[in-house]
Amino acid sequence: MNTEFQKFAFKEGFFSQAHGHNVIAQLPCNTLPCGKVVVISAHYDHLGINGSKIYAGANDNASGTAALLTIAEQLKKAVRHSPVVLLATDAEEKGLHGAKHFVATIDSLAKYALNINLDMLALNKKNTLYIMQSSGARPYTQTLSKLNNNNFKVKLVSAQRMKRQLGGGRIDWLRASDHYAFYRAGMPYLYFGMGEDKNHHSTKDTLQAMDFEKYQHVVMFISDFIVALLRCPSKCTS
Numbered sequence: 001m002n003t004e005f006q007k008f009a010f011k012e013g014f015f016s017q018a019h020g021h022n023v024i025a026q027l028p029c030n031t032l033p034c035g036k037v038v039v040i041s042a043h044y045d046h047l048g049i050n051g052s053k054i055y056a057g058a059n060d061n062a063s064g065t066a067a068l069l070t071i072a073e074q075l076k077k078a079v080r081h082s083p084v085v086l087l088a089t090d091a092e093e094k095g096l097h098g099a100k101h102f103v104a105t106i107d108s109l110a111k112y113a114l115n116i117n118l119d120m121l122a123l124n125k126k127n128t129l130y131i132m133q134s135s136g137a138r139p140y141t142q143t144l145s146k147l148n149n150n151n152f153k154v155k156l157v158s159a160q161r162m163k164r165q166l167g168g169g170r171i172d173w174l175r176a177s178d179h180y181a182f183y184r185a186g187m188p189y190l191y192f193g194m195g196e197d198k199n200h201h202s203t204k205d206t207l208q209a210m211d212f213e214k215y216q217h218v219v220m221f222i223s224d225f226i227v228a229l230l231r232c233p234s235k236c237t238s
Contacts, residue, residue: 008101020090022098027084035082036113042068043092064118067219079231099178103185115182115189122210128153136188151217
């Protein structure tokens with residue numbers, strides 16, 4: 001597995017500039033035929049410390065980052081008919097800057113099949129994992145029906161339906177996380193997340209607020225999905 005740090009700068013406010021870096025790991029195809037690249041992303045930044053307040057970000061988005069690491073371990077030993085980019089992004093909270101920078105450095109979008117974005121995976125009392133898809137990602141979701149899952153509900157939705165499912169509200173789910181940077185570039189995406197979290201961007205987003213048993217089931221479900229997707233011949237990610 002090849003890894004690299006991708007440094008970037010972005011505007012912060014009207015006159016200042018900030019810096020961040022993405023962490024990128026790549027796994028090549030290990031079985032022919034070889035399809036297009038699948039990018040699995042999760043942002044690792046959060047709000048940090050503000051005065052005496054600590055914003056731990058356990059769900060947003062340590063849950064996605066830890067899942068990304070688990071999935072990486074599973075994919076190292078899996079059959080891969082597509083190259084995989086494992087992307088941990090920075091500065092998502094400040095405007096999806098890490099994801100935007102990564103997309104801007106892609107030399108040919110035609111080589112890429114799909115973005116799978118992981119953000120806020122610790123399920124709440126609704127016990128529901130939402131999978132938000134762009135229209136171009138629908139062929140990739142057929143694998144989901146073949147997976148065994150009796151531990152939580154799975155809802156496959158569009159961005160518009162995601163908002164209706166969660167009672168309207170002010171959140172624009174299309175633009176709410178890093179998948180939007182890929183969408184803007186014309187790449188299909190699948191976003192995995194729990195939807196709204198009452199502890200979002202508060203000091204209560206801690207490990208103590210997470211149900212680890214549910215979380216582990218979610219991570220394994222997503223991992224099984226990605227392993228099954230990459231095991232499929234290249235026509236499934238072409």
